[in-house]
Amino acid sequence: MADIIAIQDLVKDFQLGEVPVHVLKGVTFRIERGEFVAIMGPSGSGKSTLMNILGCLDTPTSGSYSLDGISVGALESDELAEIRSKKIGFVFQQFNLLARTSATENVELPLMYTDTPARVRRERALKALQAVGLSGREDHQPSQLSGGQQQRVAIARSLVNDPTIILADEPTGALDSRIGLEIMAIFQRLNRDGITLVVVTHDPDIASYATRLLHFKDGRLQKDERIAHPRDAQQEVDQLAAEPAEAVAPS
Amino acid sequence: MKNLTTSVRIALRALKVNRTRSALTMLGIIIGVAAVIAMVGVGAGATERIQEQIQSIGSNLIIVLPGSISSNGVRLGSGGVATLTQDDAVALAAECPSVALAAPTVRGGVQVVYGNNNWATVAQGVTPDYMTLRDYTMLSGQFFTTQDVDAAAKSAVLGETVARNLFGDSSPTGQVVVIKNVPFTVAGVLTPKGQSPTGQDQDDVILLPISTATQKVLGANKANAKAVGSVMVQAISPQAMDLAIQETEALLRERHRILPGLEDDFTIRNLTEVFAAQETSAQVMAVLLGAIASVSLVVGGIGIMNIMLVSVTERTREIGLRLAVGAKRQNILSQFLVEAVTLSVVGGIIGIVVGVTASVVISRLAQWSTDISVLSVVASFLFSALVGVFFGYYPARKAALLNPIGALRYE
Numbered sequence: 001m002a003d004i005i006a007i008q009d010l011v012k013d014f015q016l017g018e019v020p021v022h023v024l025k026g027v028t029f030r031i032e033r034g035e036f037v038a039i040m041g042p043s044g045s046g047k048s049t050l051m052n053i054l055g056c057l058d059t060p061t062s063g064s065y066s067l068d069g070i071s072v073g074a075l076e077s078d079e080l081a082e083i084r085s086k087k088i089g090f091v092f093q094q095f096n097l098l099a100r101t102s103a104t105e106n107v108e109l110p111l112m113y114t115d116t117p118a119r120v121r122r123e124r125a126l127k128a129l130q131a132v133g134l135s136g137r138e139d140h141q142p143s144q145l146s147g148g149q150q151q152r153v154a155i156a157r158s159l160v161n162d163p164t165i166i167l168a169d170e171p172t173g174a175l176d177s178r179i180g181l182e183i184m185a186i187f188q189r190l191n192r193d194g195i196t197l198v199v200v201t202h203d204p205d206i207a208s209y210a211t212r213l214l215h216f217k218d219g220r221l222q223k224d225e226r227i228a229h230p231r232d233a234q235q236e237v238d239q240l241a242a243e244p245a246e247a248v249a250p251s
Numbered sequence: 252m253k254n255l256t257t258s259v260r261i262a263l264r265a266l267k268v269n270r271t272r273s274a275l276t277m278l279g280i281i282i283g284v285a286a287v288i289a290m291v292g293v294g295a296g297a298t299e300r301i302q303e304q305i306q307s308i309g310s311n312l313i314i315v316l317p318g319s320i321s322s323n324g325v326r327l328g329s330g331g332v333a334t335l336t337q338d339d340a341v342a343l344a345a346e347c348p349s350v351a352l353a354a355p356t357v358r359g360g361v362q363v364v365y366g367n368n369n370w371a372t373v374a375q376g377v378t379p380d381y382m383t384l385r386d387y388t389m390l391s392g393q394f395f396t397t398q399d400v401d402a403a404a405k406s407a408v409l410g411e412t413v414a415r416n417l418f419g420d421s422s423p424t425g426q427v428v429v430i431k432n433v434p435f436t437v438a439g440v441l442t443p444k445g446q447s448p449t450g451q452d453q454d455d456v457i458l459l460p461i462s463t464a465t466q467k468v469l470g471a472n473k474a475n476a477k478a479v480g481s482v483m484v485q486a487i488s489p490q491a492m493d494l495a496i497q498e499t500e501a502l503l504r505e506r507h508r509i510l511p512g513l514e515d516d517f518t519i520r521n522l523t524e525v526f527a528a529q530e531t532s533a534q535v536m537a538v539l540l541g542a543i544a545s546v547s548l549v550v551g552g553i554g555i556m557n558i559m560l561v562s563v564t565e566r567t568r569e570i571g572l573r574l575a576v577g578a579k580r581q582n583i584l585s586q587f588l589v590e591a592v593t594l595s596v597v598g599g600i601i602g603i604v605v606g607v608t609a610s611v612v613i614s615r616l617a618q619w620s621t622d623i624s625v626l627s628v629v630a631s632f633l634f635s636a637l638v639g640v641f642f643g644y645y646p647a648r649k650a651a652l653l654n655p656i657g658a659l660r661y662e
Contacts, residue, residue, distance in 0.1 A: 057575060057655050078579045085577025092659065096572045100268040110576040112261055157576070 004165055004196050005031040005054065010063035012049050023049045025219040026063070031165075031198065036191040036230075038207035039200045041216035048169070050216070051200045055088055055167050056080045068164045085113050089158025091168035095150045097142040103129060103153045104138045110161045128156035132186055148179035155186060159195075166190070168199045172206055178240065184209045185233035209233050254585060261582075262589035269562070276558040277598035279551030280635050284602025285609055286544035287631040288623060292610035294537020295622035301530050305523065307444045307453065309385040311351075311486040312522040313496055315339075315503070317478070334516045336477040337461065339506060343484060344380075347502055349495035351487045354381040355461060355479040359469040363457060364429040365417040372413050374430060374457050376464025384485045392424035392439020395460050399438075403462040407435035410454040411443040433467045435459065492521060541627065548631065552595070552638035559591050559646035570650050571658025584651035591643020592636060599635035603628055 012024040023046045031037055041047045052058040053065060056072055057080075065072045068087055075083070089110075097106045107125040116124070129138055132152040142150050151171060158166050168187070172180030188209055191197050199210060207213055208231050215223035266273045317335035340355035357376040362369055381387075382394045395406040407428060414423045423437045444453040459468060465476070486495035496519055503517055563570070570583055578586075607628075610621040 052656050055575070057659075078581070081574065081577055081579045084575060090575050092572075094568075096568060096659065098268075098569060098572075101264070105264070109573070112257060113573075113577045113579070113582055161577070 002032045003030045004033050004068055005029075005198075006064075006066045008064045010050075010053065010065060011061045012046070012053065012058070013061045023219055024053075024060070027219075027221050029214060029221060029224060031196065033196055034191070034194055036187070036197045036209075036211045037199070037214060038210035038212070039198060039214045039216065040202065040204070040207050041222075042202065044218075045216040046219040047200050047216050051167060051169055051198075054165075054198060055090060056083050081113075085110065085161065087164040089161065089163035089166040091151070091154050091158050091166065091171045093170040093173040095142070095147075095154045095174070097150055097153055097157075099143070100141055102139045102141055103134065103145070103156075106142070106153055107156045107160050109157060114161065124160050125156070128160040129153070131159060131190070132156045146179075147175050148182055151175060151179075151183055152186065155183070155190075159190070165196045165198060168197065170201055171199060172201070172203070177205075180206065181233050181237055181240070185237050188230075188233050254581065255589075258582065258585035258589045259593075261586050262593055265566075265586070266590055266593060272558060272562075273594060276555055276594050277601065279554035280548070280595050280598030280638070281551075281602040281605055283544070283548030283551040284599050284631045284635050285606035286547050287541055287634075288603060288606025288627055289609040289613065289621070290540035290544040291537060291627040292606070292621035292623045293613060293619060294533070294540045295624055295627075296614065296620035298530060298533040298537055299622050300620050301533050304445075304447070305530070307386070308447065308522055309483075309485065310523075311489055311492055311495075312384070313484040313486065313492070313499065314520045314522055315343075315482040315484060315499060316518045316520070317481070318516065318518070334507060335479050335482055335503075336475060337479055338477060339503060340479065340482045342506060343482065343499055343502060347495065347498040349486055349491040349498050350484055352380045352384050352485045354378055354384050354483045355481075356381065356483060357461060357464055357469055357480045361430050361457070361468060363413060363417060365423075365426065368417045370413055370416045372410070372455050372457055374459055374464060374468055376459050376461035376469065378461055381458070381483065384483055387444075388442040390440040390442045391422065392437065394458075395438050400460040400462050403466055404460055405433060405435045405463060405467070406438045406460060408438050408458040409440050410456040410458075411440060412452055412455040413457050414440045430457070430459075431468050435463075489523075492523070496521065545631075545634070548634060548638060551598070551635075552642040555591055555594055555639060556642035556646060558594075559587060559643055560649070562590075563587065563646050563650040566650075567653065567658045567661040570653050571655050571661065574653070574655035575659060580651040583653075584647050587647035587650045588640065588643050591647065592639035595635045595639025595643075596632075599632045602635065603632060606631075 007030070008028050010024055010027040011022070014021045014023055027050065039047050039050065049058070053060050056067070056075075059075075059080075060073055063073075067083065070083065072080070072083065098109070104122065104125045107128050108121045111121045111124065126138060129135060132155050134149060134152050134156065137145065137149065142153070145153065158168075171187075172183050175183065184206060187197055187199065191211075197210075199206070201207055208227075211227055211230055213223070213225045213227065214221060215225075315335060335355075337355045340353040343350050343353035354377060358373055360371065361374040362371050375381075378400050379394055379397055387394075390411060392408075394408055395404060398404075399406050407430070409417075409423055417423065417428065418426070424439055426437050427434045428437060429435070441454065441458070447453050461479070484495060484499055486492045500515065500519060504515065507516055509516060573583060607623055610623050613619055614621040
């Protein structure tokens with residue numbers, strides 16, 4: 001079957017003191033291989049909680065979640081770690097790179113927790129860095145890289161374990177719109193190469209590059225719309241570069 | 252095993268990233284280990300010095316003193332009666348299998364004169380065996396021979412203190428000194444032995460042939476011309492000491508015709524035993540020094556725990572990230588544990604180097620002998636590793652139990 005994510009009647013409650021807070025109130029949807037999904041909603045809509053459950057960092061109160069055919073709901077913390085290690089790549093708003101550590105070593109990090117030999121780790125890290133256009137910056141540390149470059153290192157890190165799905169939580173939230181556009185261009189390119197992507201954002205502009213939008217409000221899925229012709233981020237980047245006022249030094 | 256090598260690799264990377272902090276944390280352990288090694292070294296050195304002093308008396312020595320008889324109910328002290336003779340000494344050496352040498356000695360205070368100088372010292376009448384028995388060597392000249400003793404030659408061997416006081420810097424050998432109006436030719440000077448364990452100057456002495464000493468200088472005992480003040484007996488080995496004492500006692504009782512049940516007319520003393528107590532007290536001091544130094548190792552361990560706790564808090568996001576990209580709790584636990592153990596083990600190794608260096612410097616500068624024992628090196632190293640595990644476990648556990656979602660958002 002082509003479903004990578006199948007969620008059925010997902011409920012998540014948090015106990016805040018005496019009162020239980022219902023964050024997700026019965027959510028059902030499926031995501032197929034090769035989709036580029038944007039999860040949208042105002043803060044408090046439960047999209048971050050959903051993201052944590054999708055990323056196997058948290059478990060649902062009830063309902064079922066199967067990832068790539070594996071029912072995740074009942075797994076122990078070590079088994080969840082195993083799934084995160086093999087099937088999921090994370091991209092965070094704050095990049096979360098290790099300071100004073102080279103780009104290559106940052107990208108290698110997920111492989112450190114697998115049986116990959118050192119030579120293969122390095123090869124795959126270099127390949128991932130190349131995929132996000134950071135060849136030549138392998139030995140740079142995060143402090144020597146711009147925000148956009150740091151986020152590209154983070155994307156390379158999410159790619160390196162060859163995951164089933166990449167989850168990005170507000171990936172452009174800490175970047176200006178121009179750099180954010182470049183990041184979306186990378187995501188679109190990865191998606192065209194067959195990678196399934198889920199991006200959580202509150203920014204409709206960012207969401208407009210996805211092929212499918214899931215709108216959340218008050219812990220419920222409000223709207224599920226497919227976009228036949230999403231905007232092309234790369235094209236917009238090229239147009240911006242062509243404008244003389246913001247001419248960028250040719251590379 | 253696979254997990255462990257991964258943890259070691261990750262931990263080493265993390266330590267390398269925080270170089271200054273790692274070095275400062277290690278400093279606590281370095282000082283602790285170095286202190287243990289240096290202090291134990293100083294203590295062991297002191298013990299060794301006391302052993303050397305004991306050796307300077309001569310090894311495996313038994314001293315036999317005459318006297319201690321009762322005469323009409325009045326008991327006289329040791330040496331009160333001239334009951335021990337040169338013949339006894341000869342018989343002891345010849346007949347007792349556990350006795351290597353027996354040297355008879357007479358002694359008395361004399362005034363030694365050379366030119367305008369004079370010096371009060373102790374004259375000892377001895378045989379050449381005395382030199383062997385007391386481990387004397389010659390600084391210059393020769394010791395007098397058995398022939399000299401037989402011929403009652405007027406030959407003298409000076410202790411270094413006597414030589415210095417009479418002759419200053421000039422060479423005494425071949426010169427003539429006068430003792431009680433008798434001229435003696437100086438045959439040689441003894442290599443200095445320094446203080447005895449009881450603080451006496453062992454070099455303030457003049458040695459004469461026993462025959463000359465009794466006949467010409469100290470005066471023979473009227474009751475027995477061959478009577479001696481003491482006989483020094485050397486056992487063939489440290490293990491044979493007790494046997495040598497038994498044999499000496501049996502032979503002397505037989506020679507002195509003492510019936511069973513009556514008291515000995517001589518006293519036997521084991522010289523080595525007297526100073527063993529001093530050695531014990533030095534060893535106690537060494538243990539105490541080591542114990543105090545160990546406290547600093549524990550303090551160093553607490554330093555590691557402190558830094559590891561700070562490190563866990565500061566690296567909360569890193570831990571969250573590691574958990575998110577697939578690290579198991581076990582991986583996080585072992586990463587932080589390995590970091591702590593690496594700090595303590597590397598600190599331990601550096602501490603050994605510093606401790607050994609400090610010991611050498613102390614012995615050079617302070618003129619204290621130090622003795623670095625392999626045991627103290629190995630023990631302090633193992634102890635420091637143990638400190639790392641013990642004080643590293645709590646912070647590591649704290650890190651491993653972090654909730655990844657909260658940790659990733661931690662500011």
